[in-house]
Amino acid sequence: MSALSRFWDSDFAWDFRHSPVAVVSFLVALLLVLSAVFAPLIATMNPFVPANLNLMNGFTAPGVPNQFTNETFLLGTDDQGRDVYSTILYGMRISLFVGFAAVALGMIIGVTLGLIAGYFGGWTDAVIMRIADVQLTFPSILVAMLIFGVAKGITPVEYRDQLAIWVLILSIGLSDWVQFARVVRGATMVEKQKEYVQAARLIGRGALPILTRHILPNVLSPVLVIATISLALAIIAEATLSFLGVGAPSTQPSLGTLIRIGQGFLFSGEWWILFFPSVTLLALALSVNLLGDWLRDALNPKLK
Amino acid sequence: MVTYIFRRILQSILVLLVVGLVAFAMFTFIGDPIDNMLGQERTQEDIDRLRGVLGLDQPFVVQYVKFVISAMQGNFGVSYEQGRPVAQILAERAPATLELAAVSALFALSLGVVLGVYTAIHRKGFVANLVLTLSLIGVSLPTFLIGILLIYLFSVQLDWLPSFGRGETVDLGGWTTGFLTSSGMRALILPSITLGLYQMTLIMRLVRSEMMEVMRQDYIRFARARGLSERAITFRHALKNTMVPVITVTGLQLGSLIAFAIITETVFQWPGMGLLFINAIKFVDIPVMAAYLMLISVMFVGINLIVDLLYVSIDPRLRT
Numbered sequence: 001m002s003a004l005s006r007f008w009d010s011d012f013a014w015d016f017r018h019s020p021v022a023v024v025s026f027l028v029a030l031l032l033v034l035s036a037v038f039a040p041l042i043a044t045m046n047p048f049v050p051a052n053l054n055l056m057n058g059f060t061a062p063g064v065p066n067q068f069t070n071e072t073f074l075l076g077t078d079d080q081g082r083d084v085y086s087t088i089l090y091g092m093r094i095s096l097f098v099g100f101a102a103v104a105l106g107m108i109i110g111v112t113l114g115l116i117a118g119y120f121g122g123w124t125d126a127v128i129m130r131i132a133d134v135q136l137t138f139p140s141i142l143v144a145m146l147i148f149g150v151a152k153g154i155t156p157v158e159y160r161d162q163l164a165i166w167v168l169i170l171s172i173g174l175s176d177w178v179q180f181a182r183v184v185r186g187a188t189m190v191e192k193q194k195e196y197v198q199a200a201r202l203i204g205r206g207a208l209p210i211l212t213r214h215i216l217p218n219v220l221s222p223v224l225v226i227a228t229i230s231l232a233l234a235i236i237a238e239a240t241l242s243f244l245g246v247g248a249p250s251t252q253p254s255l256g257t258l259i260r261i262g263q264g265f266l267f268s269g270e271w272w273i274l275f276f277p278s279v280t281l282l283a284l285a286l287s288v289n290l291l292g293d294w295l296r297d298a299l300n301p302k303l304k
Numbered sequence: 305m306v307t308y309i310f311r312r313i314l315q316s317i318l319v320l321l322v323v324g325l326v327a328f329a330m331f332t333f334i335g336d337p338i339d340n341m342l343g344q345e346r347t348q349e350d351i352d353r354l355r356g357v358l359g360l361d362q363p364f365v366v367q368y369v370k371f372v373i374s375a376m377q378g379n380f381g382v383s384y385e386q387g388r389p390v391a392q393i394l395a396e397r398a399p400a401t402l403e404l405a406a407v408s409a410l411f412a413l414s415l416g417v418v419l420g421v422y423t424a425i426h427r428k429g430f431v432a433n434l435v436l437t438l439s440l441i442g443v444s445l446p447t448f449l450i451g452i453l454l455i456y457l458f459s460v461q462l463d464w465l466p467s468f469g470r471g472e473t474v475d476l477g478g479w480t481t482g483f484l485t486s487s488g489m490r491a492l493i494l495p496s497i498t499l500g501l502y503q504m505t506l507i508m509r510l511v512r513s514e515m516m517e518v519m520r521q522d523y524i525r526f527a528r529a530r531g532l533s534e535r536a537i538t539f540r541h542a543l544k545n546t547m548v549p550v551i552t553v554t555g556l557q558l559g560s561l562i563a564f565a566i567i568t569e570t571v572f573q574w575p576g577m578g579l580l581f582i583n584a585i586k587f588v589d590i591p592v593m594a595a596y597l598m599l600i601s602v603m604f605v606g607i608n609l610i611v612d613l614l615y616v617s618i619d620p621r622l623r624t
Binding site: 134137138139141142145146148149150152153232236239240243244245246259263266267271274278281282285286289 | 319322323330441444445446447448449452455456460467560563564566567570571581582584585586588590593597600601604605608
């Protein structure tokens with residue numbers, strides 16, 4: 001039997017096929033991720049190259065030909081004549097890149113510290129978990145804002161816009177490592193009591209290979225669940241920071257930045273500049289969130 | 305119990321000292337205050353003299369102790385952007401945020417308890433399921449989108465409520481309040497719904513699950529057997545026992561309300577501390593950022609401490 005058909009017959013895949021919510025949210029998320037990845041191919045233009053823009057196209061309503069240039073735009077244009085459909089595709093690239101990178105960073109820090117705290121115990125454990133407790137006292141969005149502000153203060157003024165995306169990743173990543181660390185620590189404490197770890201220790205393997213080769217693979221499934229839910233949270237956190245004006249700059253706008261720009265036209269009737277980025281953000285956050293919820297239930301044997 | 309209280313207080317102080325260290329490190333390592341204060345034509349002597357005057361030539365620990373002492377007296381230095389004492393700016397902005405948070409908490413608690421009880425009793429009802437589904441969607445909506453949606457509905461389309469600012473306020477000796485004018489009250493409605501909605505769904509779900517748990521217990525069955533009315537059972541016997549966790553969560557969420565007010569205040573241009581903090585981040589105004597951080601940690605740690613202590617006094621089982 002090939003690996004693929006074995007996967008198709010597994011409990012996990014059966015669960016997935018029989019949960020309409022999971023299938024639909026997976027397809028929506030996949031569609032959004034793919035369209036973000038292939039944005040240069042399916043967008044009508046790169047809206048962030050000024051040479052591509054024609055100011056006469058500004059404020060074209062969706063699907064209606066522009067009165068000066070007679071061009072039609074599927075989702076309309078903003079004040080500078082940028083095609084909203086293309087800005088969303090490129091904006092989603094930034095949102096997803098920041099989201100994935102931030103979760104990866106948080107995951108690496110959290111899993112590493114969790115393994116160390118759980119395996120060694122004692123004062124190492126105490127120090128790491130107390131830091132986690134202090135950080136957990138505050139909402140993670142506040143921690144992210146603070147790290148963003150501090151990092152912004154350290155970077156030289158001329159690089160601030162270029163580095164903003166990386167600062168954003170750093171601040172969101174550092175704000176959500178705690179969840180990973182707590183879960184991995186708990187699982188590690190359980191695993192290290194088991195015979196295979198004792199056996200590995202007896203044949204004289206060092207702490208590092210035991211942690212990475214033996215314990216890590218066995219604590220990964222809860223990490224996967226947290227990573228998916230964290231991704232939804234990171235996308236929302238990024239959008240929130242960018243919306244507040246302390247995230248992605250308008251030269252490299254994410255969905256949050258686009259919503260902030262669109263909010264300015266709420267009262268003047270150009271609803272499409274705000275509406276379409278908001279709906280995209282919602283679809284993205286909701287589908288990833290539902291997928292994470294399903295994954296949590298599917299990987300939890302207690303619920304079966 | 306005395307040792308428990310003592311240990312909790314000690315823990316809280318430790319957390320505050322750590323946060324203070326972070327705030328102090330921000331002052332020390334981000335930007336040189338000398339650069340901010342002296343002009344281009346400075347000499348090394350000027351720099352050294354100012355360092356002496358400001359106490360920057362002293363060891364790190366001495367500087368930190370001095371920082372903590374002046375912070376406890378409410379002295380956080382002067383804002384780089386506005387050139388006024390930070391404490392004064394924060395005192396002006398605090399009433400707006402606190403009034404917003406208080407109204408949101410009231411909204412979340414009252415509606416959350418009512419809807420929670422309702423959905424627990426009418427578990428299979430259409431309305432209850434509708435409420436639960438809507439709340440699930442509401443939780444996954446980012447706060448700022450809810451705010452924009454409310455503005456679009458009630459300000460742009462219906463033109464019922466103002467979309468920004470506090471309306472007219474009355475100055476009560478240093479405390480500006482929006483409670484005393486009708487425009488101030490109207491301005492409070494949309495921001496407090498935006499801010500309180502998430503907490504409302506949280507409280508609703510908590511009340512619902514606690515109520516369902518309690519309603520299964522024997523003493524409720526005995527109350528029914530005694531012939532008490534359904535209303536008396538629900539409110540006098542069942543609801544009362546769900547209140548301990550509800551009070552805890554509401555208390556703990558009070559801090560988040562003040563923190564999440566940052567988002568709501570930006571959407572509605574509400575002149576509170578959150579808007580001040582966001583602007584401080586944009587302008588890298590370190591004293592304001594540090595002071596806001598300290599203030600909000602005092603609130604968070606204080607609320608956590610009070611809730612823990614209240615817990616002990618409400619629930620006799622925790623007293624040993």
